[in-house]
Amino acid sequence: MAELARLSLNTATVRLRWDLPACIEGCARHGIGWIGPWRDALADYGVARAARHLRDAGLSVSGLCRGGWWTARTLAEAIDDNRRAIDEAAAIGARCLVIVNGGLPEGSRDLAAARALCLEGLAAVLPHARAAGVPLALEPLHPMTCADRSVLATTAQALDWCDALGPGIGLALDVYHVWWDPALPAEIARARGRILGFHVCDWLRETRDLLTDRGMMGDGVIDIAALRAAVDAAGYAGPIEVEIFSSRDWWTRDPDEVLDVMKQRFERCV
Amino acid sequence: MAELARLSLNTATVRLRWDLPACIEGCARHGIGWIGPWRDALADYGVARAARHLRDAGLSVSGLCRGGWWTARTLAEAIDDNRRAIDEAAAIGARCLVIVNGGLPEGSRDLAAARALCLEGLAAVLPHARAAGVPLALEPLHPMTCADRSVLATTAQALDWCDALGPGIGLALDVYHVWWDPALPAEIARARGRILGFHVCDWLRETRDLLTDRGMMGDGVIDIAALRAAVDAAGYAGPIEVEIFSSRDWWTRDPDEVLDVMKQRFERCV
Numbered sequence: 001m002a003e004l005a006r007l008s009l010n011t012a013t014v015r016l017r018w019d020l021p022a023c024i025e026g027c028a029r030h031g032i033g034w035i036g037p038w039r040d041a042l043a044d045y046g047v048a049r050a051a052r053h054l055r056d057a058g059l060s061v062s063g064l065c066r067g068g069w070w071t072a073r074t075l076a077e078a079i080d081d082n083r084r085a086i087d088e089a090a091a092i093g094a095r096c097l098v099i100v101n102g103g104l105p106e107g108s109r110d111l112a113a114a115r116a117l118c119l120e121g122l123a124a125v126l127p128h129a130r131a132a133g134v135p136l137a138l139e140p141l142h143p144m145t146c147a148d149r150s151v152l153a154t155t156a157q158a159l160d161w162c163d164a165l166g167p168g169i170g171l172a173l174d175v176y177h178v179w180w181d182p183a184l185p186a187e188i189a190r191a192r193g194r195i196l197g198f199h200v201c202d203w204l205r206e207t208r209d210l211l212t213d214r215g216m217m218g219d220g221v222i223d224i225a226a227l228r229a230a231v232d233a234a235g236y237a238g239p240i241e242v243e244i245f246s247s248r249d250w251w252t253r254d255p256d257e258v259l260d261v262m263k264q265r266f267e268r269c270v
Numbered sequence: 271m272a273e274l275a276r277l278s279l280n281t282a283t284v285r286l287r288w289d290l291p292a293c294i295e296g297c298a299r300h301g302i303g304w305i306g307p308w309r310d311a312l313a314d315y316g317v318a319r320a321a322r323h324l325r326d327a328g329l330s331v332s333g334l335c336r337g338g339w340w341t342a343r344t345l346a347e348a349i350d351d352n353r354r355a356i357d358e359a360a361a362i363g364a365r366c367l368v369i370v371n372g373g374l375p376e377g378s379r380d381l382a383a384a385r386a387l388c389l390e391g392l393a394a395v396l397p398h399a400r401a402a403g404v405p406l407a408l409e410p411l412h413p414m415t416c417a418d419r420s421v422l423a424t425t426a427q428a429l430d431w432c433d434a435l436g437p438g439i440g441l442a443l444d445v446y447h448v449w450w451d452p453a454l455p456a457e458i459a460r461a462r463g464r465i466l467g468f469h470v471c472d473w474l475r476e477t478r479d480l481l482t483d484r485g486m487m488g489d490g491v492i493d494i495a496a497l498r499a500a501v502d503a504a505g506y507a508g509p510i511e512v513e514i515f516s517s518r519d520w521w522t523r524d525p526d527e528v529l530d531v532m533k534q535r536f537e538r539c540v
Contacts, residue, residue, distance in 0.1 A: 104475075109493040115452070144414040147475045147491045148449035158451040180416035182427040205374075205417045207480055221417045223379040256450070 002228055002270045003127055004263065006032030008062040008201065010243035013262070014255035020045040021053060022255075028057040030259045034239040036062045036197075040090060051092045061173065062239035063090040063096045063137060063197045070121035071102035071114050071151070082125045089134045095238065096137040096196040097170045102238050103134055103148040116153045121186065122165055130168040137172035137196035138162065142180075154178075155187040162194055173231060174199035174243065177224045182238075188230045195236040200224055200270055201244040212247040216261060217269040224269050230264055240270060272510055272540045274533065278304030278332040278467065280409040280513035281311055284525040290315040291323060292525075296308045298327045300529045304509040306332045306368075306467075312358060321362045332509035333366045333407060333442065333467045334359040339423070340391035341372035341384050351394045359404045365508065366407040366466040367399065368442045384421045392435055396416055396526070400438040406440035407466035408461040409431065412450075414480050424448075425457040432464055443501060444469035444513065446484055458500045470494050470540055471514040482517040484529060486540040494539050510540060 009032055011023045018026060020041040027035050042050055054061065067085040072077045089097040101118040108114065122136065135250050138158045141150030152158055155178050162169050173190055178184055204219030208212050217224055242262050244250050250258050279302055281293045288296060289312040297305050312320055324331060339353040340348045359367040371388040378384065392406065399406050408428045411420030422428055425448050432439050441461055448454055472490030477483050487494055512532050514520050520528050
């Protein structure tokens, strides 16, 4: 099992009830040493204030969610916004900027063109990321999000993009998005030295929604500990974020209860 | 565009309103030369009666849905049932038996074991399929069904299983299940000579349900004509089934209207 010292709270897990300062206080209160904030919450609080608060609370930042979205606006707008995201990640000392690349442009059926657009955007901001010392963490999302959220759909494809783009870019692997992939063991081994983040939650057997019906570790079908061991064996020893989108369950609960359960399940299932 | 002579009605498209004899009459009335029936409807009608009715109506059977489900019962039960399915497919002259392999066994998180179980079941029934002259068509389902319906999740994996199992087995490719896959162009080329069926519908950008929210061709984001051309270029010249699970739209409509629209869209989008 993974050591509790690696646990990170991705703030999406309690997003409906806690703003960023409440998340920081909550982590401190529960003895959680890592946090993975979202940009909207960071903007609400203010980057400088957040950076100070994080430092005062003794929290480290596993990753900032999220850059990317190359296909949902003009490429120039996306590039500008991603440069700002890199600066924000640097300001709060995030280990990486998590990249969700975006789906098909509205009205398009051309997957190859959408994928080429993502690569163009990534190549454009990568020098800025390198200069800022903020690696970009490509997150392949579940293929069920290919139309509207991520044309980057597999670990193999993410590694192909890393190969094409050179240093300063790697992977954020979320068990929810990749657990089904028959190529996963081989691709995790191939990812050695390029795993920048590892996210956990669980796939519920009776999933009712494509976005917001994720489970707490142990409530679903993913062999999380086996995937964590594989990622560790590929050289990853960093923080492990718990990121749960759950409109019918965890988002409705008292966040202090969520953090208690999260810690227990982390020790038992991760 | 594909010739209308290749159009096949998968009976699931009108399953709530038409039984098998109504589907046969409907195809005849609409000038559709192919049909892809389901086993439950076939059992309700009776295999011998159905075979006679199909022959009298001049209909050919693109495939029987479906065998498989290795993981949802004891392997012995699954093998017996699949042998019966092969016999039924032979009795109605089906070009293939479509195989949906099943998800993780209840309570299991062991994907590798579930996949091994599927291979064991397939190997056990393959001699019977060869003897009956009914090829088995492995259908990789969308990764969002991996927990509860199909641990066979990609075209590459289906071809690996074909390689392992030898003659008498191939693929049923459904654009809905495979369109997102960055490896798809290469895998379709690799599938040359092993494509036994091709199914179409569409992925709706705002998909609300993981099973029954599929779209009519042209209403979603899949470049169906491009995939059909790729499959043709890999040597497939057989029937093309329209299979739409749609609880909020097409299942609620008059099936004669559904068939009219289906024919128009087939000519425009496939």
